[in-house]
Amino acid sequence: MIKIITLLVVYLVSSTVAVQLKYISCGSTATVHSIALEPCASEPCAMNIGQNYTVWVNFTAKVNHDRAYHVWGGDVTGFGDVIMLNINPNDACIQSVKCPIQAGLQQTYKATVTIPYINPKRMALTWEVKSTNDPAARPIICFVFPVTILVN
Template structure:
């Protein structure tokens, strides 16, 4: 019995993820219901250079949009640097366009922490923009980048 409890605890820790505290930074075309990162078990999320991280955003569209584009920036004070996301076109990922008002979606995006990133704590600004460059959704979260 003891071994079963230890095994269950180990599996729970290995699959741990945290629902991030939401800091909406100007969602225009939706309401964010939740944000979680699979490989994150506390805030700020600790991300290691060269490793993949998967973000899930559950959102409800408030306006129908035809296009969706991924944008991610890492910021430290007034300095902000882009982090490329592939594909740039979010409609080629987990969300099918058009995004229809009133429907709820599960946006899933995997990113690789760049190996060139400095080992610091940054504020990540994650946006998905519509065809008019307005935020379908936008949120900020803190990331601690490590080697």
């Protein structure tokens, strides 16, 4: 029964408007198997201000981590003018991953964000999951992907 439910969930996720992202790794300490973003029909993803977007990252940690925190931001200009965006709650263990994260255990990280007001433009979004709130900490998961921000 559990296998049927799992297959149904996978079918529902894959049958909605979700794209398997082509991304650039930016130093993940985990092995990232796949990343999907919804709703997103093509790349670069056209993201509307005020709309919710959900990311799923299937990964296997290489080392144990007690905690996990969301961090995401964007390089707005393409020249390093980075803005940081908030995900609430910041603690990824609350609704996303099972903590402590165990090395060798495959899991799916999930987070939903609302696109804040950003001047409409193309940008590179960086998404990280870290084991601490320290911005200098090496990320468990880190990836960059292109988006276009649109006004509804």
